[in-house]
Amino acid sequence: MPGSxxxxxxxxxxxxxxxxxxxxxxLASAIEYAVFPGGHRIRPNLCLAxxxxxxxxxxxxxxxxxxxxxxxxxxxxxxxxxxxxxxxDMRRGxxxxxxxxxEPIAVLTGDALIVLAFDTLAREVxxxxxxxxxxxxxxxxxxxxGIVAGQAWECEAAVPLADYQQAKTGALFVCATMAxxxxxxxxxxxWRVLGAKIGEAYQVADDLRDVLCTAEExxxxxxxxxxxxxxxxxxxxxxSGAKAxxxxxxxxxxxxxxxxxxxxxxxxxIEAQTRQIFPRQLAQAAA
Amino acid sequence: MPGSxxxxxxxxxxxxxxxxxxxxxxLASAIEYAVFPGGHRIRPNLCLAxxxxxxxxxxxxxxxxxxxxxxxxxxxxxxxxxxxxxxxDMRRGxxxxxxxxxEPIAVLTGDALIVLAFDTLAREVxxxxxxxxxxxxxxxxxxxxGIVAGQAWECEAAVPLADYQQAKTGALFVCATMAxxxxxxxxxxxWRVLGAKIGEAYQVADDLRDVLCTAEExxxxxxxxxxxxxxxxxxxxxxSGAKAxxxxxxxxxxxxxxxxxxxxxxxxxIEAQTRQIFPRQLAQAAA
Numbered sequence: 001m002p003g004s005x006x007x008x009x010x011x012x013x014x015x016x017x018x019x020x021x022x023x024x025x026x027l028a029s030a031i032e033y034a035v036f037p038g039g040h041r042i043r044p045n046l047c048l049a050x051x052x053x054x055x056x057x058x059x060x061x062x063x064x065x066x067x068x069x070x071x072x073x074x075x076x077x078x079x080x081x082x083x084x085x086x087x088x089d090m091r092r093g094x095x096x097x098x099x100x101x102x103e104p105i106a107v108l109t110g111d112a113l114i115v116l117a118f119d120t121l122a123r124e125v126x127x128x129x130x131x132x133x134x135x136x137x138x139x140x141x142x143x144x145x146g147i148v149a150g151q152a153w154e155c156e157a158a159v160p161l162a163d164y165q166q167a168k169t170g171a172l173f174v175c176a177t178m179a180x181x182x183x184x185x186x187x188x189x190x191w192r193v194l195g196a197k198i199g200e201a202y203q204v205a206d207d208l209r210d211v212l213c214t215a216e217e218x219x220x221x222x223x224x225x226x227x228x229x230x231x232x233x234x235x236x237x238x239x240s241g242a243k244a245x246x247x248x249x250x251x252x253x254x255x256x257x258x259x260x261x262x263x264x265x266x267x268x269x270i271e272a273q274t275r276q277i278f279p280r281q282l283a284q285a286a287a
Numbered sequence: 288m289p290g291s292x293x294x295x296x297x298x299x300x301x302x303x304x305x306x307x308x309x310x311x312x313x314l315a316s317a318i319e320y321a322v323f324p325g326g327h328r329i330r331p332n333l334c335l336a337x338x339x340x341x342x343x344x345x346x347x348x349x350x351x352x353x354x355x356x357x358x359x360x361x362x363x364x365x366x367x368x369x370x371x372x373x374x375x376d377m378r379r380g381x382x383x384x385x386x387x388x389x390e391p392i393a394v395l396t397g398d399a400l401i402v403l404a405f406d407t408l409a410r411e412v413x414x415x416x417x418x419x420x421x422x423x424x425x426x427x428x429x430x431x432x433g434i435v436a437g438q439a440w441e442c443e444a445a446v447p448l449a450d451y452q453q454a455k456t457g458a459l460f461v462c463a464t465m466a467x468x469x470x471x472x473x474x475x476x477x478w479r480v481l482g483a484k485i486g487e488a489y490q491v492a493d494d495l496r497d498v499l500c501t502a503e504e505x506x507x508x509x510x511x512x513x514x515x516x517x518x519x520x521x522x523x524x525x526x527s528g529a530k531a532x533x534x535x536x537x538x539x540x541x542x543x544x545x546x547x548x549x550x551x552x553x554x555x556x557i558e559a560q561t562r563q564i565f566p567r568q569l570a571q572a573a574a
Binding site for chain 1: 304307308309311312313314371372389395399402406409410412415418425428432441443
């Protein structure tokens with residue numbers, strides 16, 4: 001079964017559980033709405049690609065941790081869109097959860113998705129791997145250095161840029177590569193750099209999109225970095241500088257891949273997947 | 288070591304981890320502030336009391352799940368106090384987290400505490416018990432029937448009262464008794480009724496306090512149920528009716544305790560602990 005189908009199946013099973021008997025109807029609808037239809041599912045696909053490169057000895061564990069990472073990503077989008085943060089009305093081309101269901105349900109949907117992610121791990125992951133995978137996932141999401149911490153840096157007067165970006169974007173990519181390796185029984189530590197570099201590349205691509213795309217293309221508001229005086233690589237390096245940085249990061253990411261049975265295939269997949277996140281305008285500018 | 292010291296030690300270890308190197312300072316302070324100093328720690332004490340009654344074969348697992356339940360309770364208080372829910376400025380006799388640190392940090396503090404709870408389980412619980420304990424905890428907190436679902440019922444036009452109260456208050460007490468048993472290697476299912484009845488008693492006592500106490504005594508705003516047209520047992524049954532209901536629930540709870548090595552001692556502890564939550568005015572009225 002292709003990785004994308006495996007991810008959707010596992011997400012579907014988790015969401016059905018959360019929507020089970022006794023669930024308050026609005027919360028149940030909002031949980032489904034926050035997860036389906038998804039975006040590119042970049043993090044869980046990366047997780048499964050690494051698991052495959054490492055031999056994918058326990059596919060159910062890999063599917064579970066990939067789905068858990070996506071549930072946590074969805075939770076972070078729902079909370080980041082809240083009025084007290086980005087106050088974004090659109091997400092993935094439709095009304096954001098708080099715009100559609102109200103702020104209270106949006107807060108609770110994020111909370112429920114976080115719990116659902118860990119519940120999914122407990123139900124689906126092989127017992128011998130469970131503690132290690134939860135540790136990797138919690139590090140990617142919580143304090144002191146996960147995506148929740150990354151968002152919290154936006155509340156500080158003085159922000160160390162590297163810490164902010166590594167936590168806000170990098171942490172969940174690092175989580176994806178390390179968890180993919182661990183789910184397949186490999187040592188996760190050598191896979192940290194790959195996740196970090198892809199996370200950096202994704203951040204630069206996101207910065208470029210914030211500058212280059214229309215809100216319609218992006219499915220969410222544009223110009224948010226300038227409006228919120230957040231650092232933006234395209235603004236700092238210029239368009240061609242940011243593009244060169246992006247190419248460099250993708251090459252560094254590919255070069256960092258540890259020796260493993262599926263190394264060549266994974267290299268190609270990373271290059272292809274990363275192209276997906278390049279803004280269309282950049283490809284045209286390069287042509 | 289007394290149960291209360293065991294709980295504080297485990298909470299302290301968890302909070303120190305979340306405040307570790309690289310943490311954004313405001314988030315780190317808010318996490319500490321949300322957990323210390325605590326309230327009565329009723330749920331984790333109940334969890335440890337049940338574990339002790341069942342023989343407490345694995346005290347570290349019991350401590351971890353008791354602390355995880357308290358972290359999740361703290362997370363729910365932080366989020367319930369947000370402007371979009373109760374908009375409460377006081378909690379445990381001091382400024383609520385959002386009043387002190389702002390709304391963005393309050394949202395993120397709740398998120399970080401949820402993640403920290405599961406991370407604590409993964410680090411501290413014996414591997415053979417981990418999946419089962421996470422399942423019990425997730426059921427008490429998430430959708431469809433945990434405390435997040437209970438809060439979400441307040442967003443619905445039509446609310447089935449029993450579902451609402453069981454989810455909003457009962458679920459985490461059920462979680463405490465079942466997890467305490469499971470942590471000690473006992474079958475958790477027979478311990479469900481005890482948690483449910485104590486949860487109901489706690490709800491009635493809370494309703495009475497909302498009517499009888501001053502905000503200063505309570506450490507949080509009073510009259511919230513009437514202000515928000517939430518159901519309140521004291522308003523529905525009258526003062527003496529609510530008191531009789533409370534006595535009946537405590538007796539039913541004690542009678543439900545399964546056969547176990549420490550049954551008599553647990554009975555006495557439950558009666559004593561439950562007295563603690565009785566409003567002072569009620570004890571005087573009865574005297």
